[in-house]
Amino acid sequence: DAKTTQPPSMDCAEGRAANLPCNHSTISGNEYVYWYRQIHSQGPQYIIHGLKNNETNEMASLIITEDRKSSTLILPHATLRDTAVYYCIVRVYSGAGSYQLTFGKGTKLSVIP
C-alpha cells in the first residue's frame, strides 16, 4: 500500500470546520483513500473513503485532488467530541491485500472550546 504523510497535530476552534490534509503521492490507480479516527481509549472508527470523486456522509467530507496525490478530510462543524487521532490510509478496495489496514502516525486533532 502507498504511504501517507499527515501533520502530527492540529488545533481547531469548536464550531469551525476542521480541515485535515493527507499526502499520498505514490497512490496507485486501484487504491482508495480511507479515513479512520481513534478517540482516546477507544478502537479506531471508520469515517469515510473515496477513489477520485469527492465524497460526503453524515460525519465528514472527503476532497481528493484531481491527480489523487493528496486529499483533505473536512469536519464541517467540529465539536469537542471530535478530538481524536485521525488516520489517512490508502489501500486497494478488494481482492488480495485489500483487508489489512496499515496505520501511520496520524494527525492528533484537538478541538478547543
Added chain:
Amino acid sequence: SAVISQKPSRDICQRGTSLTIQCQVDSQVTMMFWYRQQPGQSLTLIATANQGSEATYESGFVIDKFPISRPNLTFSTLTVSNMSPEDSSIYLCSALPYQTVSSYNEQFFGPGTRLTVL
C-alpha cells in the same frame, strides 16, 4: 455493521506468564484481525485470524509468542505468551463483515485490551 467486544478490558500480569484475550463479534464476519498499539504509538497488525486454519502472521510476529485461534465466524482469541514488560500494549481485535452490494469494506474495531506486564 458489527459490534465487537473484548475480554478482559485490561489486566496487569507478571513477567513470564501468559494472557488470553477474547474477541466476540455480534454477527458473522469474513475476516478477523489482531492489532497491537504500544504506548503513544500507532496500530500495528499482528496477524489475520483465519477460520478453520492457522493464522497469518505479519513480519516480526510469530505463532509461538502470539498463538491465535478462530473456532467460528464470530469469535477469536489472542494469547500473549511468556510475557515481558515490552509486551505492555493495547491489543485490539478487528473484523471485516461480509461484503454486500452496498458495503464499502469498512473494518470494525473492538475497544481494546490494555495489558501491563510487570
